[in-house]
Amino acid sequence: MKILFLLSNFYFVERLGFLYAVSPVKRAGHDVKVLLPQSLTYDHLSDEIRKLDPDIIAYSNTTGEHNYFVKLNKRLKESHNFFSLFGGPHPTFFPDLIHEEGVDGICIGEAEDAMLDLVTKIEKKEDISCVKNFWIKRDGAVHKNPSRELIMDLNKIQFPDRDILYEADNGVRDFHTKCFIASRGCPYKCSYCYNHKLNDIYPEKGTTLRLSSPRNLIDEILDVKSKYPMKFVMFEDDTFILKPGKWLHEFAKLYADEVKLPYFCNVRANLINKETMEILKESGCYSVGMALECGDEKINKNILKKSITNKMFIQAVQLIRKYRIKVRTLNLVALPVKNPLDVDFCTLDTNLKSGTNLAIGSLLYPYPNLEITKYSMDNGYLDSDNSFKNFKTSNNDAAIFNYGDPLVNVKLQRFHKLFSLTVAFPFLRYFTGYLIRLPLSSLYNILNIIWYAYFNYMILVPKKISIKHIPSMTPDFFRYILSLKKY
Structure with a gap:
């Protein structure tokens, strides 16, 4: 066939x-x-x-x-x-x-x-x-037809066949970073995410949170390392440290002894402690991603269903940076609330207080069938005809909720483009309220894209690795930016 x-x-x-x-x-x-x-x-x-x-x-x-x-x-x-x-x-x-x-x-x-x-x-x-x-x-x-039983032992699953991927795109093959997955599933039930919806697809067929063994994961990484260029590892697990302490200890020793490459992983503020950070640091962790989502704790807990307090988040960022590991935080802006700009400024200020290396703000997209989407419709922020047929590939084009004043949406879109830059250059915070009133959306968008690309490819990855790839990355990067508008 x-x-x-x-x-x-x-x-x-x-x-x-x-x-x-x-x-x-x-x-x-x-x-x-x-x-x-x-x-x-x-x-x-x-x-x-x-x-x-x-x-x-x-x-x-x-x-x-x-x-x-x-x-x-x-x-x-x-x-x-x-x-x-x-x-x-x-x-x-x-x-x-x-x-x-x-x-x-x-x-x-x-x-x-x-x-x-x-x-x-x-x-x-x-x-x-x-x-x-x-x-x-x-x-x-x-x-x-119904779904079949989940494969509970991820060690039984064959390694992903990367050959056909690299044959289609030599740039991905030659890129310094390779991606891996150590676990599947997420136990959290954030209102803006589909992860927990998998439980509806696999009712009574086993937990959706499953792990690969440290040995199996290391074997996969070594297999890729022996065949293709690789200087940096990215773990794509939703929460990499959401694993038993024994698993992390075994992984850390194997990774440090056999792989010996810097890596990135996603963490969660409530799981960050001194012991975990020592494990990550000793194993070679170079950078992490961690979500706050919203700096208004009531909205974070009651609407987004994200039970992370500002104090918990700030302490986690500071502890991570104490171990000289770089932090990229994730946040949602333009939320379905009465005072969206005030809430977004609260989120911005929480990131500034934390001292994170990079803060990414994403415009909230109410995809169909999510709890946040139902909330938005019930409270008049979204029309009932919320068809995903009109959605673009990127969810960072527009603030789409109805706030009763189109100018609010425009300001939110400008705020979104200035979010990362303001955290990177805190002096901009004094002028952000004024800047979002200026008709400079295109300029803000360009600056945001340049900064985002610079940080993700030059800071989250060691410079001695990333600088060598700038010539080969540049054409694909600009094609990517153009594609966001086209599709």
Whole structure:
């Protein structure tokens, strides 16, 4: 069988999810290839598909980018014969995608075993309408199948097949940073996040929080290190330190002894303590990410369902920096509240007090079916017709809530662009209230992008590593910025 994945451009980010599904399929002898259609003209893409003649064309999409691929798939169906399959976060949480014209099937949830089962049945021309984890459309009827049991032991899952990723994008292969996942799932129930929704997909099928063993994780890192350029490691776990102390101790020793590379991981303020920081520092942690979200504690707790106090957050940042580990904080701005600017300034000031190295502010996007979205509708901040069909790939374009005054939205958008810069250069705090009244949104946006890129690629990563990659990174970086407006 020949399977072709059509994916969004990577821009240095390794999209590991679909690679876990690819590994068992390739090992079974099937031919798998990746193309990046946004880097090709339609005619070029169509010619490539004609040459490859795939049996299956698969897409792995997040919400927002799915719009482009649904339209592309419909157009390709007019001149090519293939089974179209959509997977990834969007169809997992919005399975009604199956009703879009040209969509033959969707995969819901994890696909390591499911994908191989489907491919095998298609190859043998067997009935595919009952394969678990898939909704299949046949002759106008949709066959909705339940999810299968979760794979509880992550050590049993094959390492993601990065070869097809790097064949499609040499820049990702040669980039100094490689990504890894040590755990799956999140026990927290933040109102603006889909993580806990996975429990609805896998009811009574096992906890969604699962771990790889330290030995298995280190073996994967060493395998990648032996094959590809790698100077920096990024762990993409939602909360890397949300693991038993024994796990962290074993990981730290193995990593320091065998990998010996600086790394980044995500942490959580309520889990930061001296013992944990000593483990991270000794193992080689160079930088961390940590979320505050909102500096108004009542809103953080009651609306965002984020039980992190300002005191807890500030103490955590200061303790992390005491160990000379760099901190990037995450925050939400333009919230569905009566006084959004006052709340956002509170969040800004909390970050300034903490002494964080970088603070990122993201405009809150009320995706369908989230608790925060229902709250926004119930309180008049959002129309009931909140269709994700109009969402862009980036959620940082506009403050979309209804505050009764369009000027408030404009000021919030300008504030968002100035957020990181103000934390980096605290003297700007004296002028922020004035700056958001000036019609300089485009300038603020450019400055924000430049600073964000500089910090993420020059500060969160050791300079001796990042400087060497500036020439190769620059063209892709500008293509990425342009893509945010296009898709």
